Amino acid sequence: MNDKIFQEKIDKEKKVEPKDWMPEGYRKHLIRQISQHAHSEIIGMQPEGNWISRAPSLRAKMILLAKVQDEAGHGLYLYSACETLGVSRDDLIQQLHEGKAKYSSIFNYPSLTWADMGAIGWLVDGAAIVNQVSLQRTSYGPYSRGMIKICKEESFHQRQGYEIMAELSQGTKEQREMAQDALNRFWWPSIMMFGPHDADSPRSGNAMKWKIKRKTNDELRQSFIDKTVPQAELIGLTIPDPELKWNESRGHYDFGEINWEEFWDVVNGNGPCNTQRLNHHIEAHENGKWVREAANAHAIKLEKK
Amino acid sequence: MSLIKYILRIADSSLIEGQRLSEWCSKGPTLEEDIAMSNIALDLFGQANGFLEYASKIDKKKSPDDFAFKRDEGDFYNLKISEQPNGHFGTTMVKLFFSSTYRYLLYEELSSSNDETISALSLKSIKEVKYHLKHSKSWIIRLGDGTKESNNKVQQSLNTLWEFTGEYFEEDSIDLEMKKNGIGLTKSLENKWKDIVIDTLNKAKLEVPKSTYMQTGGKQGLHTEYLGKILTEMQSIPRKYPDAKW
Amino acid sequence: MSEKSKVWEVFIQSKNGLAHKHVGNLHAPDKEMALQNARDLYTRRNEGSCIWVVQSIHIISSESEDGEVFFDPSNDKLYRHPTFYKMPEGSKNI
Numbered sequence: 001m002n003d004k005i006f007q008e009k010i011d012k013e014k015k016v017e018p019k020d021w022m023p024e025g026y027r028k029h030l031i032r033q034i035s036q037h038a039h040s041e042i043i044g045m046q047p048e049g050n051w052i053s054r055a056p057s058l059r060a061k062m063i064l065l066a067k068v069q070d071e072a073g074h075g076l077y078l079y080s081a082c083e084t085l086g087v088s089r090d091d092l093i094q095q096l097h098e099g100k101a102k103y104s105s106i107f108n109y110p111s112l113t114w115a116d117m118g119a120i121g122w123l124v125d126g127a128a129i130v131n132q133v134s135l136q137r138t139s140y141g142p143y144s145r146g147m148i149k150i151c152k153e154e155s156f157h158q159r160q161g162y163e164i165m166a167e168l169s170q171g172t173k174e175q176r177e178m179a180q181d182a183l184n185r186f187w188w189p190s191i192m193m194f195g196p197h198d199a200d201s202p203r204s205g206n207a208m209k210w211k212i213k214r215k216t217n218d219e220l221r222q223s224f225i226d227k228t229v230p231q232a233e234l235i236g237l238t239i240p241d242p243e244l245k246w247n248e249s250r251g252h253y254d255f256g257e258i259n260w261e262e263f264w265d266v267v268n269g270n271g272p273c274n275t276q277r278l279n280h281h282i283e284a285h286e287n288g289k290w291v292r293e294a295a296n297a298h299a300i301k302l303e304k305k
Numbered sequence: 306m307s308l309i310k311y312i313l314r315i316a317d318s319s320l321i322e323g324q325r326l327s328e329w330c331s332k333g334p335t336l337e338e339d340i341a342m343s344n345i346a347l348d349l350f351g352q353a354n355g356f357l358e359y360a361s362k363i364d365k366k367k368s369p370d371d372f373a374f375k376r377d378e379g380d381f382y383n384l385k386i387s388e389q390p391n392g393h394f395g396t397t398m399v400k401l402f403f404s405s406t407y408r409y410l411l412y413e414e415l416s417s418s419n420d421e422t423i424s425a426l427s428l429k430s431i432k433e434v435k436y437h438l439k440h441s442k443s444w445i446i447r448l449g450d451g452t453k454e455s456n457n458k459v460q461q462s463l464n465t466l467w468e469f470t471g472e473y474f475e476e477d478s479i480d481l482e483m484k485k486n487g488i489g490l491t492k493s494l495e496n497k498w499k500d501i502v503i504d505t506l507n508k509a510k511l512e513v514p515k516s517t518y519m520q521t522g523g524k525q526g527l528h529t530e531y532l533g534k535i536l537t538e539m540q541s542i543p544r545k546y547p548d549a550k551w
Numbered sequence: 552m553s554e555k556s557k558v559w560e561v562f563i564q565s566k567n568g569l570a571h572k573h574v575g576n577l578h579a580p581d582k583e584m585a586l587q588n589a590r591d592l593y594t595r596r597n598e599g600s601c602i603w604v605v606q607s608i609h610i611i612s613s614e615s616e617d618g619e620v621f622f623d624p625s626n627d628k629l630y631r632h633p634t635f636y637k638m639p640e641g642s643k644n645i
Contacts, residue, residue, distance in 0.1 A: 019612060045331040045339075052327050056542035056551035057370050058357070061327075062350050068330055069343040073592055076336050080575045083558065089578060114542055114551075146575070172549045280331070288334025290458065291394050294451025295580035296556060301450065302581055335556075337577055337588040344591050436590075443583055 010211050015141040018084040026210050029203065030140055031085050032101070033212060035092045038078035040104035041071045043277050047111035048120060056114060060164075064117060067157050074150050081142035097282050099269065106189050108271035115168055115175075115182035121161015123183075123190040123228065129154050130224045131194070139211040162231065169235040176236075183232065184240045191255075192263050194221035225253050307479045309360050310382060311489060312423070313372070314524055315411075316356035317383035320373060321532070322404060323349030324539055325391055334394050341440060345401070348433040355426045362422075370551075374543040378532050385523040386469035388531040395448050395455065396462040402441035403466065406501050407473045409434045410494040419487035442505050449509025456510060463506070464514050471519025473498065479524075557606055559585040563593055564601040571603055579604075 002021055009016070016022055045068050052068065055061035079089045095101040106124050111117070132154060135147045168179035195217040198204050207213035215223075232239050243256035265271065326346040333339030357369035367375075386404060391397045412434055415427035448455040474495040476484075483489025506513050522528065543551065556578045562571040574593045579585035585604040594600040 019614075042331075042336070049330040052330055053324060053538050054541055056374070056549075058350065058354050058373055060551060062347060062354070065327055065330070065343055065347055065350070069340055069347070072331075072336055072340045072343070076340070076577060076592055077575055079336075080577065083576065149574075167551070172546065174546055175549050284332040284334075287332070288338075288394065290452070290454050291334035291338075291448070292556065292580075294448050294455030295584070297455075298447045298451045299557075299580040335578065337579065337584075337592065341588065341591045440587055443587070447580070447584075 007209075010139055010209075013211075014139075015144065016139050017141045025206065026212075027085055029206060029210070029212060030143065031082060031087055033207075034078055034082040034085075034143055035087075035095070036102050036104075038075045038082060038092070039096050039101060040107065041075035041078065043103045043107045043281065044124075045071050045075075046277055046280055047107055047109070047273075048117065050111050051114060051117050054114070055117075060117075063160055067121070067160060070153050070157065074153070077146045077149060078143075081140075081146045084142045093285065097278070097285070099278070102267070103277075104193060105263070105266045105271065106186075106193050107277060108266050108273045109185070109189050110273050112185070113178050113182060115164070115178040116186070118161050118164030118168060118179060119182035119186040121157055121159075122165050122231070123161070123186050124193070125154060125157040125161060126228060127190050127193045127224050129158060130220050130227070134215045134220060135213075137211075137214050143212075162235075165237065166235045169237060179235075180237055183237050187240050188258065188262075189266075191221055191225065192258055192266075194218075194224065196260070196263070222252055225255055229253055306363070307482050308420075308488070309363055311479055311483050312356050312360045312363075314382040314384075316353045316360065316372070317381050318387045318404070319349045319356070319408075320353035321381070321383045321387040321535060322400075323347075323353060324535055325387065325389075326397070326401070328391055329397065338394075342397075345437050345440065348430075348437065352426070352430045352433070355429070359422050359426065370543070374540045378528055378536060379526040381528065381532060381536070382524055382526060383528075383532075384469070384472045385520050385529050386466065386472065387523075388529060388535055389466065389469065390531065392462065392465075393458060394444075395459040396466070398441050398444040398448065399459065399462040399466050401437060402445050402505070403470055403473075403502065405434055405438040405441050406498055407494065409438050410497050411490070414490050414492075414494070418489070423488060445505055445511070446509045449506070449511040459509070460511055463511060464516075467514035467516060468518050468520050472521060472523055475521065475524060477524065556580045557585075558608075559589075559604045560607050560610060561585075561589045561593055562603040562605070563589075564603075565594075571601070576607060 003023055006016075006021065006023060006026075016026075048064065048068050048071070052061060052065055055064050079092060082092060083089060092101065096103070106127075111120065129151065132147050132151050136144060136151060138144045138147065165179050165183075168175040195201055198216045198218055201217060204213065204216065208216070229239060229244065241256045243254065245254050247254045266274070323346045326342055326349065329339065329342045329346075331339065333342060353373075354369060357372045360372060361367055361369050384404075386400060389400060391400075409431065412427040412431045416424055416431065418424045418427065445459065448459045450456070474493055476493070480489055484491060503513055520529075543549075557580065558576050559579055560576050561574050563574050564571045577585065577588050577592055579588050582604065586602055589602045589604055590600075594602065
């Protein structure tokens with residue numbers, strides 16, 4: 001009975017708030033999706049954090065540090081939204097550490113040159129924006145509000161990345177090659193960020209029904225590609241897909257088939273950086289244990305005063 | 306030129322400290338603290354940049370990035386404490402606490418400098434440094450008066466870093482020249498610094514280290530083994546591609 | 552020794568004259584850290600913002616507007632689900 005009333009509410013585009021009744025399936029789906037989104041922001045700090053110490057100018061250093069700091073903030077907003085569903089941040093971190101929760105596979109690729117900072121900002125944040133703009137209209141209130149706040153801050157990230165790529169493309173021969181090389185390595189993983197074809201995505205059905213998800217994986221992927229190809233052409237870079245072609249009748253770009261074997265390998269834990277990323281997070285968490293314990297001990301002493 | 310060297314001393318300490326602090330990115334004990342430390346590092350880079358721009362204006366040949374990325378260790382004038390490794394979180398907070406106390410007092414004095422630019426830069430930076438001091442001070446107290454383990458760890462950090470605190474109060478010929486011109490400090494910050502630090506350590510149930518040996522040399526370009534490695538990393542890209550613009 | 556920290560709701564007054572607005576929550580061991588973290592996270596160093604922090608467990612909420620429609624009345628806590636209730640040490644599966 002409640003399920004029917006709930007679905008009517010969803011169909012009327014009303015927001016669901018933390019205190020409202022919701023089907024257990026809806027709650028579990030949201031916890032999974034929001035927490036994985038949060039984990040992605042946090043793990044994403046690592047490949048970019050890798051270049052803060054080596055940023056080639058003071059301005060670039062400050063911009064990159066601000067960007068990574070933003071990502072931490074986004075993770076925090078999302079953990080915050082997730083906790084309203086009745087799960088603690090500690091539990092979520094434990095799930096991440098035990099491999100029970102995932103994060104976006106793109107961050108399982110290494111950042112090998114300064115140009116990767118450009119590619120990541122331009123492509124990875126670009127793909128994230130396409131997804132997040134759509135999620136602003138998600139049915140769960142705290143998630144929707146978190147997304148609106150994140151989207152406002154995200155556009156600076158993509159511009160930062162694209163600016164780096166544009167500068168490199170107009171620079172020395174080594175810089176141009178660096179930019180093209182970064183694009184070559186990050187293009188396919190970026191379009192993989194949108195996930196499997198909808199036909200191969202088991203949870204898509206409920207997600208669309210409950211308006212957690214507003215557009216399909218394939219729709220979002222197509223939207224990203226259509227936006228990004230002209231941006232690459234503008235700065236003289238070549239997208240590493242020989243089958244990429246504008247299709248006049250469709251009004252969209254046709255593109256080659258994704259290497260699904262690589263996709264599932266990386267999702268399932270067998271990518272270049274999976275182990276490294278997780279160990280880094282676990283180690284940071286364990287190294288901080290004594291600090292968190294001390295802070296709590298001190299807080300208790302304060303309360304007793 | 307004395308004025309440039311004086312400015313670089315301030316700029317370099319902020320730059321190298323910021324560089325060390327930003328190493329904590331994605332490694333903080335909590336997400337909130339990760340953000341806080343990145344914020345502080347950003348402030349320090351901003352302050353360094355401000356002073357380097359002034360140095361660049363006077364020099365007329367080198368840009369702020371030239372100063373940051375093309376000087377060798379011997380031409381850096383940061384205090385030695387800036388380049389010390391982060392160690393564990395307690396060590397980092399002790400470093401930050403010592404330096405923020407110093408910086409806060411320094412900018413307070415320099416905001417009435419005869420040099421307009423130094424005065425303006427100092428005024429601008431005081432608010433930020435006040436927050437750095439508040440933040441690090443509260444962590445010293447929290448960790449000192451937390452658990453037995455945290456108290457031991459921070460006490461060790463204090464004992465290790467104490468010998469780098471003498472450099473804050475050194476006065477050489479450049480300092481004297483700046484003092485004479487009304488540009489630099491007119492009096493020592495040592496007593497005020499000790500007041501703040503000792504008061505905090507007492508609140509934190511920590512012992513003030515008793516050793517009197519003090520390191521020296523940073524202000525003259527004589528550093529510890531750490532600076533070379535920091536610069537190798539920091540300057541690697543512009544040095545590898547000298548013709549490129551970034 | 553426990554590592555669990557408290558959850559605080561954050562309210563920001565971004566400009567003089569405006570009302571405080573709820574912006575989200577964060578974790579902090581005590582009120583001083585809660586205020587500092589809120590500044591770092593939610594104001595990004597915009598001076599002049601006034602920040603309120605309140606522990607989530609201290610906020611009382613009215614009934615959800617759905618209360619009459621659904622057959623399951625909610626409580627007066629901020630969130631429906633039992634995260635914010637202290638469970639006895641050693642309890643499992645709850």
